[in-house]
Amino acid sequence: MGIVIVGSGPAGIHAALQCRESWPHKSVTLVEGENYAGYCRPLLPLYMAGQVKEEKLFLFKPGEDHRLQVKTGAKVQSLDRDRQTLRLENGEEIEYERLILAPGGRPIIPRLEGADGLRGVFPVRNLPDARSVRGWIAKEQKIVVLGGGLVGVKTAAYLRSGGFQVAVVEKENRLLPQALGEEPASYVENHFRSMGIDLFLGGSLEAAEGEGGKIARVKTGGQWIPCDTLLLAIGSAPNVSFLNGSGLLEEEKLRVSQALQTRDPRIFAAGDAVTIFTPGGRRFTPWTWPQAVSQGKLAAVNLYRAQPVPLKTLTRVNSMNLQGLSLTMLGAFEEGSEEVSYALPGEGIFRQIFLREGRIAGGALVGDITGAGPMHHFMIGGKDPAPEISRLIRPSFGFLPRGLSERGLERRRARVISGEGK
Ligand SMILES: Cc1cc2nc3c(=O)[nH]c(=O)nc-3n(C[C@H](O)[C@H](O)[C@H](O)COP(=O)(O)OP(=O)(O)OC[C@H]3O[C@@H](n4cnc5c(N)ncnc54)[C@H](O)[C@@H]3O)c2cc1C
Structure with a gap:
């Protein structure tokens, strides 16, 4: 029995590397449901736009460390805390001495009248979807990105600079509504318009229609927009359904302390999957790459500590360059x-x-x-x-x-x- 980590996003990978550094005599097993481990999601828009090769997406390559085992295609189905065991979908059981949960999030898929079964509709979250998008889109195609948050704006900016015609539909009246007020958002919107990106703000998608089984147009604010591709980027929800019945969820949230400890002292959690409850009663869900990295590392460091230390910063700081416009939130x-x-x-x-x-x-x-x-x-x-x-x-x-x-x-x-x- 050693340390087991669920998920190979930035939280899981950095937790694994930190465990090997902090607890060198412990073996670490990283369990990943997809067939790939350790790729960089923020690069997926660039990859979809054909501006980066697939091999460049991988930030982590399993090395020669015999105490670090990476199991891909190994989706965890359930957790039995009494037996300290994870059960995989293929029936295999994995025992742990300590466990770090870093299963991230899954894309929220909206119910959209008329879109069922149409080809050309993809979520933006993981490599298999991004591969499908890359194989589907062709130059001069019209792409509608649903969602003007972090993922949507990055996707739109890179696809536009890759030569595609792009429109963004955002139900709030501005881009990046979670992170920016109206005034700073208006600067981002001006930049997008100057790039030739069409913006449809203040209205959600009302309907979709296809032709020949493919998406052909979507409707927002009563107006039909023709398109060949619809990308869904309206956010993600924590990937925690496999923890149902484990006793770790509260109001369907994976609750952790500021030291990233769940209510089970042998289990820590990090990244987009968690909701941090602070001693002052605040809830914190930063759900960004830098936080996933620092949380993964801290969860690892805390694993065997009698007094786990809390995260120093509960801030959501993020920088990016939207094809010529630099931005720090x-x-x-x-x-x-x-x-x-x-x-x-x-x-x-x-x-x-x-x-x-x-x-x-x-x-x-x-x-x-x-x-x-x-x-x-x-x-x-x-x-x-x-x-x-x-x-x-x-x-x-x-x-x-x-x-x-x-x-x-x-x-x-x-x-x-x-x-x-x-
Ligand atoms: C297109 C895109 C662009 C982004 N751009 C930025 C950006 O510019 N800046 C920024 O800060 N953030 C960005 N983000 C967000 C950032 O990628 C996430 O905050 C970060 O990846 C969260 O890391 P994580 O390790 O918690 O989870 P994830 O990266 O989601 O990784 C979780 C892993 O766990 C695996 N898993 C889930 N359930 C199971 C299970 N039951 N069994 C086994 N494995 C499981 C999943 O397959 C996945 O590989 C972007 C996200 C996307 C999708």
Whole structure:
């Protein structure tokens, strides 16, 4: 019996590598339901657009470490905590001494009238689907991406720059609604429009129609949009159904402490599958790559500790480049916080910080992400940024030609309320 890890996403892979480092005498078995282990989901849009080869997706290759075994095509069906055993779909049983659950999420598939059984409709989540998309789409095709969140905008931007005609349908009135308020989102939308991406905001998909068994058009806001491909990117739900009856779920959520421990002291969990319950009663579901990595590592380090240590930061920080537009999202807006912003619309730059009780509680940097590191540092250090705020909110010296940065508009707004800043 050794350590068993379920899932080979970033949480599972980093947990496995960290276990080998922290507990070198323990053997580790990584169990993965798909036929591949350790590929990079954030690269899938690039792969679908034909801009990266499949072998470049793999960040992890099982090496020569005889104490680290990777089992692919091994889907866990159930967990028996009394017997410390996992049961796989093929009937095999695997015993564990300690267990890390990192099964990530599965795509949410909307019910869409008329779309049942049509070819050309794919979720955006895993490599097999991305392969199907890559094999299906051809240049000049019209692709509708349903969902303007993180996955949807990345998918749209890369496919557009790969030469495809792309439209995004988002039911909220802006792109990236979970991460950005209206003002920063408008900069992303302008960038998308300048790339030639059509945006349909503020309405969900109402219906779909096919021709010859293939998707031919979708309807939103009463308007039909012709398309050859429909990509579903409306979010994911934790992959935890195999834990039904295990006693680890609460309101269907895989509940962990801030130290990533489940209610069973021998079982930890990390990544997109978990909901972290903080001692203060908050729930935290960051569901991003950097958090999956740091949680995987921490779960591993904590496995045999008498006093597991909590995650240091409960922030959702993410940076990306949307084909020419750099973007850093510094975490959720908090009601009642003060907003400091800086705008240089002609240059496509908008920078925003939310301050609460003398610390940075969130923000967004669009078009210029200089200084994101120091901002994050203030954020996690809980240090009062007041003396530095005017420097932090402006693009760092040297990024813009002399004099241009002074033309930007700096603004302060006290007590942003719900709905206004979001
Ligand atoms: C297209 C796309 C683009 C993205 N871009 C970004 C980005 O730019 N930045 C960012 O921060 N995040 C991005 N994300 C999100 C990021 O990929 C996830 O937050 C991250 O992969 C979560 O890691 P994880 O290890 O928790 O889960 P996952 O990566 O989902 O891995 C979980 C693994 O567990 C396996 N598994 C599940 N159930 C079982 C079972 N019962 N038995 C065995 N194995 C099982 C699954 O097959 C899967 O391989 C993107 C996601 C997608 C889909």
